[in-house]
Structures are given as structure tokens and as C-alpha cells.
Amino acid sequence: MAVVGIILLPFIFQDPFYLLMLQSLAYLSIAALGLDILVGWTGQISLGHMAFYAVGAYTTALLTTRGGFSFWITLPLAMLLSGGIGAIVALPCLRTKGHYLAVVTLAFGFVVEVAANRWMDLTNGPMGIFGINPPQFPSGEFFAPPHYFYLVAFFLLLAQLAANHLLTGRYGRTFLALQQSEVAAETVGVNVYKYKVLAFIICSVYGGLAGVFFAHQSPPGYINSDTFVFSLSIFFLASILMGGSRTLYGPLVGTVILNTIPQVFASLYDYHLMIYGLIILGTVILLPRGIVGSLIHLPYFKKRRKPAADKPGNVQMLRFMRREEADGQPIIETRGLLKDFGGLRAIDHLSVQIEPGKIHALIGPNGSGKSTLVNVLTGVYKSSGGDILYRGKRLRKMTPHEMAKLGITRTFQTVNLFQGLTVLDNVMVGFHLHLKAGFWSHLLRTRKAVQEEEAYRQRALDLLRFLGIQDKAYEEAQNLSYGHQRLVEIARALAVEPSLLLLDEPAAGVNPAEVHLLSKVIQDIRDAGVTVLVIEHHMELVMQISDRITVLDFGSKIAEGDPASVRQNKKVIEAYLGDPEILATL
Amino acid sequence: MLTKLWQALISGMAIGSIYALIAQGFYITSITTNTLNFGQGDFLMIGALFGLTCYLAFGGPSMLSFVIATVLAVGLLAVMGAGLERIAVRPVRGLTSLSWVLSTLSVALILRNAAQLIWRPEQHPFPSPLGSKVLRIAGAGILPQEIFILAVSISVMILLMVFLRRSLLGKALLAVAHNSNAAAAMGINVQRMVIFAYVLSSVLAGLGGVLIAPITFAYAYMGTVLGVKAFAAAIVGGLENPLGILIGGLIMGVVEQIAAGINSNLKDGITFALIILILALRPTGLLGKR
Numbered sequence: 081m082a083v084v085g086i087i088l089l090p091f092i093f094q095d096p097f098y099l100l101m102l103q104s105l106a107y108l109s110i111a112a113l114g115l116d117i118l119v120g121w122t123g124q125i126s127l128g129h130m131a132f133y134a135v136g137a138y139t140t141a142l143l144t145t146r147g148g149f150s151f152w153i154t155l156p157l158a159m160l161l162s163g164g165i166g167a168i169v170a171l172p173c174l175r176t177k178g179h180y181l182a183v184v185t186l187a188f189g190f191v192v193e194v195a196a197n198r199w200m201d202l203t204n205g206p207m208g209i210f211g212i213n214p215p216q217f218p219s220g221e222f223f224a225p226p227h228y229f230y231l232v233a234f235f236l237l238l239a240q241l242a243a244n245h246l247l248t249g250r251y252g253r254t255f256l257a258l259q260q261s262e263v264a265a266e267t268v269g270v271n272v273y274k275y276k277v278l279a280f281i282i283c284s285v286y287g288g289l290a291g292v293f294f295a296h297q298s299p300p301g302y303i304n305s306d307t308f309v310f311s312l313s314i315f316f317l318a319s320i321l322m323g324g325s326r327t328l329y330g331p332l333v334g335t336v337i338l339n340t341i342p343q344v345f346a347s348l349y350d351y352h353l354m355i356y357g358l359i360i361l362g363t364v365i366l367l368p369r370g371i372v373g374s375l376i377h378l379p380y381f382k383k384r385r386k387p388a389a390d391k392p393g394n395v396q397m398l399r400f401m402r403r404e405e406a407d408g409q410p411i412i413e414t415r416g417l418l419k420d421f422g423g424l425r426a427i428d429h430l431s432v433q434i435e436p437g438k439i440h441a442l443i444g445p446n447g448s449g450k451s452t453l454v455n456v457l458t459g460v461y462k463s464s465g466g467d468i469l470y471r472g473k474r475l476r477k478m479t480p481h482e483m484a485k486l487g488i489t490r491t492f493q494t495v496n497l498f499q500g501l502t503v504l505d506n507v508m509v510g511f512h513l514h515l516k517a518g519f520w521s522h523l524l525r526t527r528k529a530v531q532e533e534e535a536y537r538q539r540a541l542d543l544l545r546f547l548g549i550q551d552k553a554y555e556e557a558q559n560l561s562y563g564h565q566r567l568v569e570i571a572r573a574l575a576v577e578p579s580l581l582l583l584d585e586p587a588a589g590v591n592p593a594e595v596h597l598l599s600k601v602i603q604d605i606r607d608a609g610v611t612v613l614v615i616e617h618h619m620e621l622v623m624q625i626s627d628r629i630t631v632l633d634f635g636s637k638i639a640e641g642d643p644a645s646v647r648q649n650k651k652v653i654e655a656y657l658g659d660p661e662i663l664a665t666l
Numbered sequence: 667m668l669t670k671l672w673q674a675l676i677s678g679m680a681i682g683s684i685y686a687l688i689a690q691g692f693y694i695t696s697i698t699t700n701t702l703n704f705g706q707g708d709f710l711m712i713g714a715l716f717g718l719t720c721y722l723a724f725g726g727p728s729m730l731s732f733v734i735a736t737v738l739a740v741g742l743l744a745v746m747g748a749g750l751e752r753i754a755v756r757p758v759r760g761l762t763s764l765s766w767v768l769s770t771l772s773v774a775l776i777l778r779n780a781a782q783l784i785w786r787p788e789q790h791p792f793p794s795p796l797g798s799k800v801l802r803i804a805g806a807g808i809l810p811q812e813i814f815i816l817a818v819s820i821s822v823m824i825l826l827m828v829f830l831r832r833s834l835l836g837k838a839l840l841a842v843a844h845n846s847n848a849a850a851a852m853g854i855n856v857q858r859m860v861i862f863a864y865v866l867s868s869v870l871a872g873l874g875g876v877l878i879a880p881i882t883f884a885y886a887y888m889g890t891v892l893g894v895k896a897f898a899a900a901i902v903g904g905l906e907n908p909l910g911i912l913i914g915g916l917i918m919g920v921v922e923q924i925a926a927g928i929n930s931n932l933k934d935g936i937t938f939a940l941i942i943l944i945l946a947l948r949p950t951g952l953l954g955k956r
């Protein structure tokens with residue numbers, strides 16, 4: 081339907097001025113689309129998107145006018161160059177958090193602005209580059225404006241389709257997940273850094289592509305540095321916000337609106353900044369989700385989205401869990417482990433061995449170092465000394481996602497779900513390491529990608545069914561009760577198919593009935609072959625399910641053994657002295 | 667050569683202290699609300715232009731009219747700051763991280779257009795209250811205004827730092843910055859503190875405007891790049907640290923002057939390229955927490 085509309089447009093708007101406008105709308109939308117992938121979906125701020133638009137434009141302008149290259153060669157070249165520069169900017173920047181990327185992109189944008197304006201030898205500054213011809217047909221004939229519009233619109237279609245494919249599948253899900261909780265994404269195996277860089281590169285390629293089409297618009301066949309200013313970067317951001325960030329068609333809608341409204345007020349040129357400012361301000365305040373974003377949330381549209389079918393698989397769900405090869409070695413072992421926070425020693429020469437296929441509990445008073453140990457074991461904190469051995473091999477300092485690749489994952493003391501995603505999507509992110517269909521498969525939406533998504537979607541439902549919460553699959557995670565959120569977090573961790581699962585106070589904030597379910601779930605997980613390390617305060621649960629218990633106090637081990645021996649241990653009782661509730665359960 | 671360097675140092679520190687002054691405003695609002703006025707530069711511009719109008723109205727150039735103009739300009743900016751918070755910051759708190767960037771920027775656009783209409787786009791000379799006779803210090807030509815700027819802005823910033831640490835109001839502001847819920851539980855009116863933060867930030871911008879205008883002239887577009895450079899200076903110095911911001915601003919001003927000496931055409935490019943370099947080596951800023 082859209083294609084028909086596009087084909088008809090040049091016939092409706094035959095005036096050359098309108099054709100020029102339509103072309104602009106098309107390529108500016110491409111730029112906005114790319115920017116939203118970065119800003120809306122991964123949540124990174126770029127204040128210098130204009131720079132890539134400029135790179136694309138100048139690359140093709142210079143190569144065609146001075147180098148004599150054909151448009152059809154400069155187009156891919158410009159895209160490659162934009163992507164390459166995007167990588168150069170992103171690779172060092174995205175390692176850190178905070179305002180960093182925003183300022184670097186801001187500064188980079190200004191560098192490009194100054195270069196465009198002042199580097200006369202290259203860009204000819206405000207005098208610009210003349211004689212940029214439109215693309216040519218194989219016959220040698222130049223593209224006339226209506227043909228050019230079809231060309232740009234065609235690429236817009238491709239760009240939009242590619243974005244849709246990526247964003248509605250695995251990549252969109254992963255981008256959103258890392259925006260909501262980088263730590264949680266890392267612990268289920270997502271290489272957050274890599275995905276952020278990828279998003280930035282996609283953004284810059286789209287920007288460059290748009291710039292190419294801008295340069296070859298004919299008339300005028302001319303570009304100069306006046307276009308490439310900071311406000312252009314802001315303009316792109318405003319288009320996204322106006323249309324609706326984090327939606328598929330928001331950037332397109334926003335671009336169209338933000339470009340056509342000023343035309344209405346063209347006679348009021350003196351007031352154009354003010355009008356522009358008022359429009360943006362109004363949208364940001366009154367329509368924060370943007371136009372498309374607000375429409376999607378209207379009840380009428382919400383009702384029309386039906387969840388897909390559920391075909392229950394084999395209910396013995398843990399059939400696909402790894403089984404431990406019993407080789408006598410502890411699955412994980414610490415030797416003389418140390419962790420200091422400034423002057424505070426949280427873990428003090430701790431040596432612990434976790435036997436495979438068992439439930440090992442870690443207990444101790446508050447501040448004894450239990451959660452710190454979990455964080456160190458999963459790579460969230462780096463140790464300050466000592467060794468960690470995984471199946472007998474020393475681990476060098478690893479990031480959480482590398483730990484996940486080894487088969488170690490965790491849940492968090494306070495539930496750390498991807499709150500804005502559905503329960504199902506939360507679990508799907510857990511499958512990250514197992515999904516084989518890569519970037520290009522998803523971009524092109526190959527059958528392999530589609531089938532894999534479908535297969536894992538079903539697996540996710542099976543996992544949820546095992547935990548008894550499959551009916552909540554399509555709810556947003558943040559709407560669930562705390563106890564249910566806990567279960568979702570466990571499901572997500574199980575999706576990783578870990579050999580070692582660390583549960584950080586799974587019973588915290590959970591009511592007695594749910595604790596009972598939890599106890600059963602943890603034992604089922606152990607029976608399927610997963611080693612479980614549980615940090616807990618809930619003594620009943622610990623005594624009930626544990627095969628082995630280690631007791632910590634002030635960062636070191638004060639007792640270890642089976643439940644019976646630990647509950648009678650004098651040192652343990654002393655450590656908990658002053659805590660009559662705990663004593664009563666021992 | 668040495669005199670040129672010396673010259674660059676003094677002039678650079680003068681403009682740099684203005685960057686720092688503006689950026690202190692960023693610090694205050696960003697620690698209390700995690701937002702800042704991206705249109706801070708245009709607020710400075712209004713301070714400059716309105717200040718000029720008052721200055722001339724009171725018979726300037728003279729120190730007395732300058733002081734009156736400053737007081738009036740600062741007063742206007744205080745009101746504008748409160749207005750900005752109400753219109754562009756409060757309604758979008760808690761929404762996407764982009765909203766306040768765009769809302770404050772759009773207010774800046776409106777201000778710029780208004781300024782253009784009221785004061786026309788030309789550059790208006792702002793005669794310094796200290797006269798235009800160039801002083802020769804160690805061979806470098808220095809305007810008295812530059813020394814004036816340096817003295818006033820650094821004093822103001824020191825006062826600001828003392829105020830934040832020592833006075834009750836200042837501590838309340840910092841309390842809100844660290845933990846607004848706890849601050850509210852202690853009886854601090856968080857909303858009022860937020861407004862105060864924006865008022866303070868805008869006052870600083872306005873002051874910067876009347877101080878710098880005699881050097882740069884007052885015109886409707888003076889704010890844009892100034893604001894961006896101040897922001898960059900703040901990040902380079904370390905946004906969580908007023909001292910870092912002061913140093914960041916001064917460094918930025920000096921670097922800019924030196925870059926201008928190398929190639930006045932590409933001076934802005936050099937400056938921003940250097941910012942990228944500094945951030946590549948020290949992502950949290952020179953004095954920021956590691």
C-alpha cells in the first residue's frame with residue numbers, strides 16, 4: 081500500500097519544488113531512522129549526527145566532481161566511510177558511561193562543522209561544491225527529479241525494512257534490554273559494548289546514506305558548509321522525538337511533520353526560530369511519546385495486538401539443561417580470594433569449593449561478604465587478589481558476559497529485570513548465547529532467523545510454564561508482583577543453560593507460599609544437573625534444600641558442612657547471636 | 667613569542683573564566699536534577715543585551731551604571747531561570763533522557779528569535795566601564811576589562827563554592843543533589859531547591875553576559891557557541907566538581923587562544939579536537955572521579 085502511495089506521489093505533486101521537498105523528506109527520514117536506532121533503542125545520546133550526514137555528502141560530492149567516479153560507486157563508498165568513522169568514534173567512547181558519548185559526538189560535530197566551513201582546500205567552505213550531477217542510467221541519461229525521488233524513496237523503503245527487521249527481532253530486543261539494565265544483560269551473555277558500537281555504526285551508515293542523497297539532489301547539484309551546523313543534529317533529534325522515539329515509524333512521521341510545518345509558516349520568516357522552538361517545546365511537553373508513540377498506546381490500538389499461539393512442548397522442560405560430567409573436580413573454587421573497597425576488606429582470604437550438581441548455600445550476617453562474593457564470581461566486580469578456578473582452570477579477570485559464556489549466571493538481590501520488556505522477551509534475552517542467526521540473517525529476515533525466533537519463543541514459554549507463570553508471558557515485566565518477577569528472573573537465568581547458577585537472596589521479599597514453590601524449583605534445577613549456589617537469609621529454605629552450607633562472617637569462612645552440622649556449630653550461633661529470629665529456626 | 671603566550675594566557679583565562687562561570691550553572695542544576703540548561707549560552711546573551719540596554723539607559727559608560735545594569739540583568743535572568751524550570755524542566759522530569767535537552771534548547775531558540783527581533787542581529791558595542799586603554803603588562807597588551815572579568819568571575823566562583831559548602835541553603839542544595847528523598851524527609855522543600863538551582867544557574871549566565879560583552883560585543887548569536895564550549899569545558903574539567911569546572915574552563919579558554927595563534931581559521935576545530943583527545947584519555951574529566 082505504501083509502495084502504491086509512493087509511486088503516485090510525483091504525479092500528485094508535479095511542481096519541481098514539491099518534488100524537491102519529497103526527496104528531502106525521504107532522505108532526511110533515513111537519517112532520523114538511523115539516529116533513533118542509537119538514541120531510542122540503545123539509549124545512547126548522539127549530539128553530532130550531522131557529522132555523518134556531512135561525511136556522506138562531501139564524500140560523494142568530492143568523488144564525483146573531482147574524482148569522476150559514478151554515483152553508483154560513491155554511494156556504497158560513502159556508506160562505508162561513514163560507518164568506518166562511526167566505528168572510530170564509537171570504539172573508544174562506548175567503553176564508559178555517562179555524558180561521555182554526548183560530549184564527544186557534540187565535539188565531533190563541531191570539528192566537522194569547522195572543517196566544512198574553514199578547510200577550503202577540501203570543501204570550499206561557504207562557497208561550496210558545484211556541478212554535482214544526479215545519478216545516471218546505464219544509457220547515460222541523468223535521473224530526472226521524479227526518477228530521483230523514486231530512487232530515494234526506494235532506498236528509504238529498504239532502510240525502513242531493514243530497521244523493522246532488526247528492531248522487531250533479536251537485535252531490537254537486545255538493544256532495549258541493554259538500555260534498561262546493562263548489568264543484567266551482561267550476566268546473561270550480552271556483550272553490551274559490542275551492541276552499542278553496532279548501533280552507533282548503523283546510525284552513522286544511515287546518516288551517511290542520507291547525506292549522499294542530499295548532495296545529488298538536482299537542482300541544485302550544489303552543497304556548501306551552511307547546511308552542516310549543530311542545529312542540524314538537534315533537528316534530527318527533534319524529528320525523532322516528535323514522531324515517537326523507539327517506534328518503527330516515528331522517525332519517518334516526525335521528519336515529515338517537522339519539515340512540512342515550517343513551510344506553512346514560510347511567510348513568517350522572521351519568526352521561524354521561535355515557531356520552531358515552540359513546536360519542539362510543545363511536543364516534548366505535551367506529547368512526550370511522540371505522535372506514533374502516543375497512538376500506539378491508545379486503547380484502540382492496544383486491543384488489536386494479539387499474542388501468538390502457544391504450542392506446549394515436552395513438559396519435562398529441563399531436558400535441555402546441561403548435564404554435569406562428574407569428574408570429581410569442584411565446579412568453581414576460590415583460593416585466598418580478596419576484595420577490597422577502598423579501606424574496607426569485604427572478602428578476606430576466602431577459600432571455598434563448590435561441588436558440581438549440588439545446592440550449595442552461602443549464609444552469614446549482613447555485611448559478611450555474600451553478595452560481594454557473587455558479584456566477584458560473576459565478573460561484576462573485579463577481585464583484589466587471590467584466584468578463582470572454574471573446573472580447575474584459573475580464571476583471569478572476566479566480564480559478566482564472558483562468565484555467562486562459560487556457563488555461570490545469576491539472579492540479583494533486588495530483582496533486575498528488563499522492566500519495559502514483556503516477560504517473554506526477558507526470557508528470550510536469556511537465550512542470547514544460544515541464538516545462532518546473526519546480524520545479516522536478521523537484517524534480511526531470512527527463514528533461518530524467523531524459525532529460530534519462533535523455536536526459542538516456544539522454549540521460553542516452556543520455561544515459564546515450568547515455573548508456573550506462562551500465562552503472564554505477554555505482560556510487561558514491571559506489572560508483575562515481586563514474587564513473580566523473581567520467577568521471571570530465574571527463568572531468564574535458566575535460559576542461559578548455565579552449569580552454575582548463583583541465586584542472590586531469591587526468597588527476599590517473597591511470601592511463604594511462593595517460598596515453597598521456590599524451594600521446589602531450586603531442587604528441580606539441581607536435579608536437572610545445574611549446580612546452584614544460593615545466598616540466603618531465609619534459614620528454613622536454606623536448611624531445607626541445601627546439600628552443603630558455607631557460613632561467612634566479616635568476609636571469611638567460619639564454618640562449612642551439611643545442614644545438620646552447621647546448625648549446631650557454636651561459631652555460627654555466635655555470629656548470629658543477637659538475632660533471635662534466626663536462632664529460633666536453627 | 668613569550669609575550670604572545672603570555673597574552674594568550676591572560677586573554678584565554680579571561681574568556682575561560684566566563685566559560686567556567688556558565689558551566690558552574692550546569693554543575694548546580696545537573697547535580698540537583700540531572701538536567702541542565704542547554705540554552706545557557708542564550709541566557710548569557712539575554713544578560714548581555716538587556717544589560718547593554720540598561721547600561722546605556724543609565725548614562726553609561728561608568729562603573730555605577732554598569733553595576734545597576736548588572737543588577738537589573740541578573741534580576742531578569744533570575745526570573746527567567748525560574749520560568750525555565752517551570753516551563754521546560756519540570757514537565758519533562760522523569761521522561762526520556764533527551765526531553766530536557768530538547769526542551770531547554772527550544773526555549774533557547776525562542777529567546778534567540780526574540781532577541782533578534784528586539785535588538786536586531788547586529789553586533790552592539792558595549793563600552794567597558796573601565797575604559798578601552800590597553801594596559802601593557804610584561805609586554806602583552808591587556809584590556810582592563812579582561813582583568814576585571816577574571817577577578818569578578820573567580821571571586822564569584824569562590825563565593826559559590828563557599829556558599830555551597832558552608833551555608834545552610836547551600837548544604838540543602840547539595841543534600842537534594844545527593845538524595846532528594848532523604849532531603850525531603852529532613853524537611854527540605856525539594857521543589858523549591860530545584861527552582862533555586864535553576865535561578866542560580868541563570869544568574870551566573872547573566873552575570874557572565876554583562877562581563878564578557880565589552881570584549882565580544884553583544885549580539886543575538888553570541889550565546890550559541892559559548893554555551894556549547896562551556897558545556898564541553900565542564901565535561902573536560904569534571905562535571906561533579908566545581909573546582910574542576912573552574913580549571914576546565916580556564917584551560918579551555920587558554921587552549922582556544924593558543925589555537926587561534928596557530929591557525930585562527932581552524933581554532934574552534936582544534937579546540938574541539940583537543941576536547942575529544944582529553945576525554946579519550948580521561949573520560950570522567952580531568953578532576954572527575956575515576
